[in-house]
Amino acid sequence: MSEYIYLSRDNEIVLELRADGDLVDLTALTQVIFKLAAKDCNTTVTLASSAASASFDWTGTTYGTGTLIMTLGTQTIVPGYYNGTLIIYDSTYQNGLVWGGIFPVIVKSGI
Numbered sequence: 196m197s198e199y200i201y202l203s204r205d206n207e208i209v210l211e212l213r214a215d216g217d218l219v220d221l222t223a224l225t226q227v228i229f230k231l232a233a234k235d236c237n238t239t240v241t242l243a244s245s246a247a248s249a250s251f252d253w254t255g256t257t258y259g260t261g262t263l264i265m266t267l268g269t270q271t272i273v274p275g276y277y278n279g280t281l282i283i284y285d286s287t288y289q290n291g292l293v294w295g296g297i298f299p300v301i302v303k304s305g306i
Contacts, residue, residue, distance in 0.1 A: 197299040198279065201306055204268040210281070211262055212294060218261025221253040226284040228291065229265060231277040231300055240272050274304045 198208045212219045229251075231240040242265075244251035252264040263281075279300040282291040 197301050200267045200302045202304040208265040223285040224253050227251050228282040230280045234276040272302045274302045
């Protein structure tokens with residue numbers, strides 16, 4: 196399954212972060228980075244909560260504890276096919292922890 200980013204739209208990518216089947220408490224997170232590596236060239240886009248805090252929400256107020264919401268339609272991304280990698284940071288993982296491996300992301304415009 197792929198995740199979609201629709202440019203100029205408010206669509207959300209909603210991810211449940213689980214460990215051993217249980218939702219993880221995200222309240223201690225200090226930063227989230229979402230890296231997009233273009234499949235057709237050597238371009239990488241790095242989207243960070245520290246630079247675009249309104250695009251990332253892990254407070255749990257909308258969907259509950261353990262849920263990360265990314266609203267990325269206002270970010271500067273060239274439409275295309277990407278491999279996405281989620282990296283989370285907190286006091287335990289100060290250098291970041293890659294969460295869940297790589298997954299496909301499709302960025303679309305003009306919809």
